[in-house]
Amino acid sequence: MPSLLLTHPAGNQNVRAVLAATEEAGLLARFATTVAAFEGDAPSRMLPGALRREWLRRRFDIAPAKVITHPAREMARMLAAKAGWRGAVRHEAGFASPDAVFQDFDRFVAGRLPALAREQGMAAVYAYEDSALHTFRAARALGLKCIYDLPIAYWETGRRLMQEEAERLPEWAASLGGGVTDSEEKLARKTEELALADLVVAPSSFVLDSLPASATRVRRVLAPFGSPASRVVDEGSFEVPDGTRPLRVLFVGSMGQRKGLADLFAAMRLLAGQPIELVVLGSMQESPEFYRRQCEGFRHEKGRPHGEVLALMRSCDVFCLPSIVEGRALVTQEAMSQGLPIVITANTGGADLVVEGETGFLVPIRAPEKIAEKLAWFSQNRRELPAMKAAAMRHAAGYTWKHYGELVVHAIRELI
Known part of the structure; x- marks a missing residue:
């Protein structure tokens, strides 16, 4: 059966849902991430209570043999954030900024991809916004399909709306987040990621409607996120x-x-x-x-x-x-x-x-x-x-x- 490399630098509820679904369907070859914890591993045995709970937030319910990790830059980010080293995590500029972590991880996956494709007979890679560019370039060179998960409105729509807000409510401009101040280099990476994609996975019609006219050739799937399990009452x-x-x-x-x-x-x-x-x-x-x-x-x-x-x-x-x-x-x-x-x-x-x-x-x-x-x-x-x-x-x-x-x-x- 054709198989898939799933990648994400951190892991959240929707990543875990894709991980579980592709594993159950027999599609998953490997999952690549930065840090992965497993019940019973050395840190979970040795760390004290609060740190152990924090470590186990990176736990994935999958066989460790299927997980590829690249932890150094993400561990530096976590340490810098805890220590309050703002310069290290400064937007785009910091060595351990989220953007630096994502790019470093993306390059790592791209470097591993040729060997993985040969070993696993892979047909596709699945990557997320801001950590897909080098992976998709490598996948294209190998003839693999590129699946792009876009969890928020495409950058052109988001940037336009945020710039309008900065003009409408200038006193709130500093609260608008990094999207307004993203460098041209970062925006160019986002543009190329979408251009390389064969399939876009989006959680809402709002995200799909935000895609530019240049993306009309790309297949799309609307997959709304799940809700927390709860007891429904009358x-x-x-x-x-x-x-x-x-x-x-x-x-x-x-x-x-x-x-x-x-x-x-x-x-x-x-x-x-x-x-x-x-x-x-x-x-x-x-x-x-x-x-x-x-x-x-x-x-x-x-x-x-x-x-x-x-x-x-x-x-x-x-x-x-x-x-x-x-x-x-x-x-x-x-x-x-x-x-x-x-x-x-x-x-x-x-x-x-x-x-x-x-x-x-x-x-x-x-x-x-x-x-x-x-x-x-x-x-x-x-x-x-x-x-x-x-x-x-x-x-x-x-x-x-x-x-x-x-x-x-x-x-x-x-x-x-």
Whole structure:
């Protein structure tokens, strides 16, 4: 059977889903990553509790013999981040910056590919944005198919939207992230990665629609991410929120305008005096004083283990994420799985998660007044919340990681 090399420099939930699906389908030849942990290996036996848990976050449920690692640069990044060595991890420039890790890993995989292709009889490589260029070049030279996983909107769309935000809200410009300041060299790499691809895997229609006209020849597959497993309950399991307490609206994400936080803050200013509380869980990109000037009364929650994040979600009433650019914000499905109806933009990549008036509402980007209108509706129609909470849970449960993996595997088989 034709086989596949799957590569990713770190590993996350969607990578693990592709890994499991290709292994189950008998397609996986090898998985290449930077750092891989295995239950019972030396670090997991020797490291103390907190460090051991951190190490095991890089665990992959696959035979160690199938895993190829290239750990040095990523270990340097992890150490520099822990030690606070900002220069070492500075965007693009640092020796241990994420971009440097990705490029170093990409070159390593490309160097190993000719021997792997001969040994395994491989037909294709599967790589992710920013770590695919050298791998795809080597694959093309060997006559292998190139599968490109694009987890966020294509750079041209993202950059345009972020530049527009920097002009619209200059005080938030520094919070927009690296996409606005990416070098021309990095953008050229992204462009060539897509040009070399035979198949693009995308988690949302928003990502697919962001592809340029030059990519019309490339095959595409839409594979929405899965939701966390949860017990779906009926509306009788939820109480109508007490009208004597504020409606709790939750935002989760990096506290910048790529996530639309400025627009949510503006909506809260429009709602001043109404019984609505905004809870923000995320890392600050600016000083606390900056955020308080934007929205004085919000409640900030620091990062915490995933189980505690889910518990915080259950303590809230509505989830709001008015993002400007995403791929598919997994946090939306996490919130729905805990019984939160949603107010989101299509640019979150989750337009299909909204059944209007049942699981939540879709709002335009850059529309604080529309956000305010929907949040006010929830506050004024609290009796609707139990049914909407149950509907959100049911709808989110329809998206599984198994189905995600099956969609990817089907597209790979059609390609090779």
